[in-house]
Amino acid sequence: VLFAFQRAKGRVLIGDEMGLGKTLQALVLVSLYREDWPVLIVCPSSLRFVWKDQAETWLPEYCSNDRVQVITKGKTDLDRSAAMWVISYNLLADSRTGAKFLTRPGGEPHRIVVCDESHNIKEWKAQRTKAVVQVLQAATRSVLLSGTPTRNAPDELHPQLAGLQVPGLPQPHAFRKRYCLEKTSRIGGGNTIRRVVGARNATELNMVLTSSVMIRRLKKDVLHELPEKRRQRVPIVPSNAKVVSEIRSSMSNIVEEGAAISTLFKKLAAAKLPDVKEYLLEVFDRGDEKFIVFAHHKEMLDGIEESMQKRLAQDGLTHIRIDGATAADKRNERVKQFQENPRCRVAVLSITACCEGLTMTAAGLVIFAELYWVPGTVEQAEARAHRIGTKHTKVVVEFLVVSGSPDEMIFNKLERKKRDTSVVLDNVEETFNAETCAQKTLKRNASDMSTVSDGAVEVKIASPAVSRGR
Numbered sequence: 001v002l003f004a005f006q007r008a009k010g011r012v013l014i015g016d017e018m019g020l021g022k023t024l025q026a027l028v029l030v031s032l033y034r035e036d037w038p039v040l041i042v043c044p045s046s047l048r049f050v051w052k053d054q055a056e057t058w059l060p061e062y063c064s065n066d067r068v069q070v071i072t073k074g075k076t077d078l079d080r081s082a083a084m085w086v087i088s089y090n091l092l093a094d095s096r097t098g099a100k101f102l103t104r105p106g107g108e109p110h111r112i113v114v115c116d117e118s119h120n121i122k123e124w125k126a127q128r129t130k131a132v133v134q135v136l137q138a139a140t141r142s143v144l145l146s147g148t149p150t151r152n153a154p155d156e157l158h159p160q161l162a163g164l165q166v167p168g169l170p171q172p173h174a175f176r177k178r179y180c181l182e183k184t185s186r187i188g189g190g191n192t193i194r195r196v197v198g199a200r201n202a203t204e205l206n207m208v209l210t211s212s213v214m215i216r217r218l219k220k221d222v223l224h225e226l227p228e229k230r231r232q233r234v235p236i237v238p239s240n241a242k243v244v245s246e247i248r249s250s251m252s253n254i255v256e257e258g259a260a261i262s263t264l265f266k267k268l269a270a271a272k273l274p275d276v277k278e279y280l281l282e283v284f285d286r287g288d289e290k291f292i293v294f295a296h297h298k299e300m301l302d303g304i305e306e307s308m309q310k311r312l313a314q315d316g317l318t319h320i321r322i323d324g325a326t327a328a329d330k331r332n333e334r335v336k337q338f339q340e341n342p343r344c345r346v347a348v349l350s351i352t353a354c355c356e357g358l359t360m361t362a363a364g365l366v367i368f369a370e371l372y373w374v375p376g377t378v379e380q381a382e383a384r385a386h387r388i389g390t391k392h393t394k395v396v397v398e399f400l401v402v403s404g405s406p407d408e409m410i411f412n413k414l415e416r417k418k419r420d421t422s423v424v425l426d427n428v429e430e431t432f433n434a435e436t437c438a439q440k441t442l443k444r445n446a447s448d449m450s451t452v453s454d455g456a457v458e459v460k461i462a463s464p465a466v467s468r469g470r
Contacts, residue, residue: 001025001215002032010141011164013118013209015216015425018147018380019387020223023051026114026143027058034062036111036140038082038104042132043116045088046328047357048072051116053332055084071101078105089120092135093128102135109138117356118144119376121163122156124172129159136163147383149214150421151376153196154179154205157424164213179205179424198416202423209425216425219386229386231397233411236279238272238402247271247405264406269297269370272402276300276369277307279400283367284311284345290338291365292347294354294381298323300369305348317343322358323350331358338362355380364392368399371410375418 005012012029014022030039041051048070055063062083069082074097078085085101092101103109113135115121121129136142142164150156155176161169170178181198199205210216219226247264280293293308295301305321312319318341320334338347339362347360351372363385372378386395401407422430 001029005029005141005143011143011213013144013146013149013160013164013214015146015149015209015214017216017218018383019219019226020147020217021388022145022147023054023116024058026116026145027055029143030112030114030141031059031062033112033141037062037084039084040110040113040135040139041084041086041116042089042092042113042135043086044120044356045090046331046353047116048086048088049328049332050357051084051086080105089128089132093126093131095127102131103138109140110135111140112143113139113141114143114145115163116145118146118160118163119148119151119156121159122151124159133159133163137165148376148380148421150424151374152417153420154199154202154424155196157205157209161209161213166208166212199420199424202420203427205424206427218426223388226386226388227390227392227394229382229395229397231399233399233401234279236272236275236400236402238275265370265410266297266299268402268406269295269300272369272400273300273303276400277303280304280308280367280369281311283365284308288345289365290345290347290363291367292349292360292363292385293367293369294349294351295369296351296372297370301348301350304369308346308348312345317345319346319348320344321348322354324353326353335360349381349384351377351381354384358384359387359389360384361387361390361392364390364395366395366397368397371399371401371407371414373410373413375414375421378414 001012001014014025016022016025030037043051052068052070055068067081067083069079069085071078071085071087071091074091074094078101087101091097115132115136121132123129136144144160144164146160149160155172158169158172158175169175176182176196179199179201180196181200182194183197184192184194186192247268283291293304295304301321301323305319308319318337320338322331322334326334335358338344338360347363351368351370355377366382366385368378368381372381382395382397385392386397399411401411419429422428
């Protein structure tokens with residue numbers, strides 16, 4: 001890391017895969033340049049207190065006795081005596097108050113800046129991106145951290161590379177033309193929209209990254225003791241067949257990620273909720289291991305929590321829930337409860353609110369009740385369990401998919417995007433490589449092993465996969 005940092009004249013993108021200790025690496029790196037302190041840490045709001053805790057733990061000589069200032073309100077001023085300032089992307093970019101955080105209290109540029117989860121600066125139109133890039137370019141030393149620097153398409157890398165002042169970087173339009181495949185789609189009313197549908201010249205872009213500012217290590221290369229991660233696609237057949245049929249018939253002429261498809265996903269969540277709840281109860285009853293359930297829509301999260309809470313209470317057990325409404329200081333408390341309390345069996349988590357910064361290695365099974373468009377978000381989410389500190393011999397990740405529905409559409413898109421981003425970042429084409437389980441028609445009055453007909457083939461339906469190793 002130090003070599004890459006010095007090679008790029010004090011600028012580096014640490015792109016190590018999730019769970020390899022990027023936070024600690026950044027803290028050690030900035031500790032070598034004490035003459036440039038105070039350090040400005042920019043991160044998602046949910047991670048501000050995580051950074052404070054980590055700095056006080058690993059750099060007690062410099063960061064103890066409240067010398068790490070966490071900015072929680074725009075009216076707060078930077079403390080000149082602090083060793084480290086920690087601020088969220090949103091506060092830094094707030095046009096009402098953010099301007100005063102773009103420089104040190106005296107008006108001089110920040111000399112050393114760390115941006116955690118730097119994929120948050122991906123769109124040049126966003127005020128957040130403009131503000132952060134301005135700070136990075138003015139700094140003497142800049143460190144970006146992200147296990148998924150590009151989560152969707154190659155053009156998301158451009159603002160990060162601009163912030164690190166990569167020599168010879170093309171303008172955004174030229175960069176997109178060089179490295180992105182685009183497609184024009186009709187969106188109704190005679191209007192069209194141009195979307196990125198893939199990557200081009202991905203190997204070249206990988207060489208640009210690795211020869212300039214990016215250092216990236218993968219778990220399989222450096223953590224040989226880390227357990228196997230097995231992904232499984234579990235087909236779900238909702239009992240509300242009429243609604244699912246209506247959703248399928250509405251899928252034609254839908255532009256991905258638009259408002260119409262979002263509405264369909266919300267309808268699908270409601271249709272599959274009863275069967276998702278039943279599946280999760282089966283998982284609970286078949287083992288005594290902790291597990292994580294990810295979902296996206298509030299209706300799905302509420303339904304899962306209500307169902308699990310009732311079942312857990314029967315055995316004197318508890319659960320946690322973390323979503324976008326959970327206060328930052330409460331998140332750490334709930335994570336600690338899940339990690340350390342043997343009676344806390346289930347974590348119900350929002351995909352978008354909990355894909356970053358949480359360590360939940362107590363779980364050996366991760367279940368996605370819903371999917372999400374961005375492969376980087378899904379990988380970040382499953383990495384909450386598959387990371388340093390796990391004692392499981394295997395981590396199982398299950399995706400509950402309704403065949404022929406928007407679920408299947410999104411899973412196929414995830415596979416395509418994963419292939420593109422893996423070539424850009426690792427110069428290797430990878431997919432989610434998820435095994436497809438036998439079609440899961442949830443049992444109502446059946447034995448633990450049921451036999452159903454899947455076309456002309458008789459298929460045995462096994463119990464849900466649960467990690468047994470610790």
